[in-house]
């Protein structure tokens with residue numbers, strides 16, 4: 001069977017529209033090359049009926065949650081909520097796909113809703129076109145080399161999943177073409193313990209095949225690098241702990257939020273690179289110059305490092321539970337401009353354990369939790385900042401005392417930075433407590449709940465809210481919400497205060 005490398009003729013314009021609660025809803029965005037059909041912002045994907053990846057196919061520029069979000073923020077006192085509809089097709093630069101079926105009829109895609117039946121999605125309209133092209137190549141390799149897709153019932157087979165991540169940052173390509181000509185970091189999830197297990201010659205044959213057909217000497221050069229992850233567990237967890245780099249460049253760079261970012265395949269990465277960049281540009285404006293920032297749920301620290309550079313922060317502390325993200329953080333740190341004068345650290349720690357410890361001394365908190373939202377203990381710490389502040393003020397040199405008193409080794413270990421660079425300027429140790437909270441959310445339902453909790457004690461007020469179309473075709477939106485300390489001063493109060501002012 002021969003499977004050709006296909007490049008899909010889809011609109012490539014970045015489509016951006018803004019919806020403000022005071023303005024009429026945006027009309028359908030019009031890409032440069034309109035698609036035939038009911039609406040110029042419809043998905044038009046032949047896999048829509050069977051694949052679970054997208055939940056709606058019309059009005060991709062107006063996700064179902066948008067109207068509700070606009071109302072929610074208006075009710076919460078935000079009058080200038082904005083929505084960025086971002087790129088509507090080929091937006092997904094990171095995909096994890098199951099490999100099932102047989103060696104002469106492989107299926108590569110997502111599970112059908114509520115089942116473990118894989119739907120083959122070679123023409124997915126959400127995927128960056130380079131991902132679809134590499135999936136096609138992979139299928140060709142599976143057939144030619146008789147690679148056995150994984151069988152979940154029998155726990156047999158060789159190839160279980162693939163992860164594809166696209167880098168669109170290649171300065172040798174003209175800037176206007178960089179996105180479209182993105183290259184793929186391929187990670188093959190192989191059903192064996194290690195590179196020494198029986199069957200490794202088939203793994204090597206498959207990666208050589210991919211490299212020959214899609215590597216730098218192939219004429220199409222669509223593959224950036226090839227990795228393998230070894231996973232033999234019978235559970236549903238995609239990745240095992242063992243990663244090996246096989247071919248191509250080891251380091252994977254992307255340009256996001258004004259900095260060069262490195263992402264290892266084992267680290268969390270946002271799926272929608274362009275939308276994430278838009279969000280970061282907006283976020284940066286809410287971080288005062290020279291401030292001290294703590295980035296909770298930091299992953300590889302992209303947000304923290306991006307504001308360290310663009311807002312000349314005096315300190316940035318990143319807290320992340322996945323130790324695999326450390327290597328990417330270190331790499332990114334190594335490419336920051338030499339002029340950066342900031343004390344920067346990355347801690348391998350669970351943000352939900354004694355979160356107050358991380359908040360003290362910072363002016364700005366950034367939280368970017370997983371879909372389920374903030375841990376209860378983090379919400380509690382944010383709601384109780386005032387009393388913590390008072391306690392700290394009463395106990396002089398409180399932080400030193402606390403640090404000395406702490407005996408639990410895991411807490412001490414977490415507090416020690418896994419990575420740390422010092423600022424060249426010696427700043428006075430800050431006793432400040434955060435005045436700004438920036439909440440980035442990919443889970444609209446959990447965000448609403450967390451937001452209500454945060455506002456309930458009037459320790460925080462909601463100042464700004466923006467949404468981004470990170471996942472067109474799905475129910476999800478990404479929210480960037482900015483909270484400030486203290487209750488909102490109501491107009492009524494101001495009036496009565498005026499009356500009391502003696503003339």
Ligand SMILES: C[S@@+](CC[C@H](N)C(=O)[O-])C[C@H]1O[C@@H](n2cnc3c(N)ncnc32)[C@H](O)[C@@H]1O
Nearest residue numbers: 268297298299320321322350351352368369370
């Ligand atoms: C939505 S991702 C955001 C990552 C990062 N801000 C970015 O944009 O690349 C959430 C991150 O939170 C981490 N995480 C989950 N639970 C955590 C916890 N209790 N403490 C610290 N990090 C946690 C995950 O490993 C993941 O990297």
